[in-house]
Amino acid sequence: MAAAAQRKNNWFAIGISIAVVVVLVALGAIVVYLNNQANDAGPAPQGEIINSETGAISFGDGDDTVAVYVDFMCPICNDFEQQYGEALKQAAEDGKITLEYHPISILDRFSQGSEYSSRSAGAVFCVAEDSPSKTLEYMETLFTNQPAENTTGLTDEQLATYAEEVGADGAASCIADGTYGKWGVAQAKQHEIAGTPTVEVNGKRLDLQKGEIQEMLDVIS
Structure with a gap:
């Protein structure tokens, strides 16, 4: 009887251990799934002026690349x-530089939960994909009508x-x-941007407070 009871207890302990392992594996899978969902950027925008890997929207074909990271x-x-x-757009038009704009989102916390930074950046990608020639004008329009921080922003x-x-x-539905x-x-x-605007020339990040952007423009003008 004692041996039978001991075997029963052992099988019970084994069963509990297996159940615990199953639960832990399931929890781990859920955590991985939620992390993947949080980091999933969704479908990549496509188009003749969009680099789907870097997120750059490019204008011009100059040898030097000026990348500007902006939050609307x-x-x-x-x-x-x-x-x-x-000045940057003119330099791109003149073939002196390749101008890259990177619409990014770091200020969603300043739009009262509406995620305006993310929505406006996404809208620019929609326009760049649908109507490349209208992208700069659209960006200018967003800046002209820029909402104040700590508001819900544009709908x-x-x-x-x-x-x-x-x-x-054609970008409306997007x-x-x-x-x-x-x-x-x-x-x-991806680009480790903590503040905007951030500007890079051929991959080298400029110090805007030291006037390095103006120095660069003076060189190419």
């Missing part, structure tokens, strides 16, 4: 565009309306669906 909720990015945007309907106003009618809503966050992580 960022007022300093707006100031940067007002001060340097035209998806407004973002789509502005796309239609610049002639990118914007409404939030097709590229996760791309801005993913690109910020």
Whole structure:
């Protein structure tokens, strides 16, 4: 009897151990799944001016590449565009540089839960994919109508309306669906961007406070 009881206890202990292992494996799988979901950027935007791996939207074909990382909720990015945007676009048009814009999202926390930074970055990718020639104009429109920080920002309907106003009618459904809503966050992580605007020339990050962007423009002008 004692031996039988001991065997029963052993099998009970084994059963409990197996159940615990199964539960731990299941929990681990859930954690991995949730992490993958959080880091999943969704479908990659495609198009003649979009690099689907780096997230760059490119203009011009100059030998030197100037990459500008912007968040459309960022007022300093707006100031940067007002001060340097035209000169950079002209340099790209003249073939002096390849100008890359990277719409990213690091300021969702300043849009009262509406994730405006992510939605506006996604909207720019929608326009770049649908109507490449309208992309710069659309970006300018977003900066012209930039919402203040700590507001909900523009609605998806407004973002789509502005796309239609610049002639990118086909981007409206992409914007409404939030097709590229996760791309801005993913690109910020991929390129390790903690503040905007961030500017790189041929991969070298500039110190904007030291006027290095103006020095670069003076050299190419």
